[in-house]
Amino acid sequence: MHRVKVRVVEDALDANATLAKANRADFDRHGVTVVNLMGAPGAGKTALLEQVIAEGIDGVRIGILEGDVEGSLDADRLARLHVPVTQINTAAGFGGECHLDANMVRSALAAVPLDELDLLVIENVGNLVCPAEFRVGEDARVMVTAITEGEDKPLKYPLMFRACDLVVVNKVDLAPHLDVDLDLLLDRIDKVHPDVETVVVSGRTGQGVDAVRHWLRELHAAKAVVEA
């Protein structure tokens, strides 16, 4: 059973790489910088995006591609902030997958107004395992980990922490009420992914969100320079 499955997964990953490249070419042609945003269910990915979008990023038009197993709760939350939001449901046509892949993103692209965007954030399905295995054509990968999840997560899900270019440690407003050691968490992130950039934020109070905005603006500026 497992041998057959592994072979098919390898085939699928190859097809994924081909489709991810095609997505990337489309993004590049439109000058759109793309971020794949990942994290566990309830880490606060949507709340962070709400904070980023509410004040906006100077000179950067933001759009969202929202991945969920089903429903459009998060897309509805973000659409209230008057940015273009497109929903992908993995339950409808994709077997209820626990992650986005390049084919799912490709199938949604016709509905994304790339001409009107500078930055597209793809919010992945809440999961610390499989999303890290599937590139979707993104320029960078960002993960959100909530301090409430405990300081052991980098050691238990190292592939996810290693896959990301920025780790956002969220819900720091709750630190006084937890038995979680923020310094130990940051040390462990650095242990599994040496020198990865980290930002400590509260999606609830907005603390630290400016640093995320700055990081996204620099990412887009760096891509614009390369393409110019």
Next chain:
Amino acid sequence: MHRVKVRVVEDALDANATLAKANRADFDRHGVTVVNLMGAPGAGKTALLEQVIAEGIDGVRIGILEGDVEGSLDADRLARLHVPVTQINTAAGFGGECHLDANMVRSALAAVPLDELDLLVIENVGNLVCPAEFRVGEDARVMVTAITEGEDKPLKYPLMFRACDLVVVNKVDLAPHLDVDLDLLLDRIDKVHPDVETVVVSGRTGQGVDAVRHWLRELHAAKAVVEA
């Protein structure tokens, strides 16, 4: 790509059902009640087990089968409480799967002292999607959802909430510091899985854990009556 994948997943699920039955027969022969414990990363599954085991359940000998992608952090925590703990890593030999399946559990059974147990808790990989799709031979499925994850999780991951016989709402000690409505969360759990049993607990303070102990004792007593 997807058609091939779906067919193989169906084959895999059939094989899984056969192996789950074989596991169940082994558990039944030893009179061991088995719980498949699921939840998102950081929901507090291990902390809840620590609380349950610390005081124990009268007349019920507890053992743990601990599923993680890699490492043995949780198994080490639980072994300190002097119960038999067996570790399954999905990264070693199982391709880094984001869930346990019946074959993985079967491969670990030789290392589980079933003769010395009344209750085996199988702690699944932290994930709200795929673990709900794979039975492993359990008598009951229990999920832990932390109030910190937000009140939208039943609507976003309904299959998981529907799959479970008991939903434990954890980290209620943090409720005063959150913008999360506990009543709304409980209403939504009831909406996606009408009349499912729920228990509100704090794995940190121990509040409500007695109700979980009681539920597990009743589950084991009911199975013992059926088999007598």
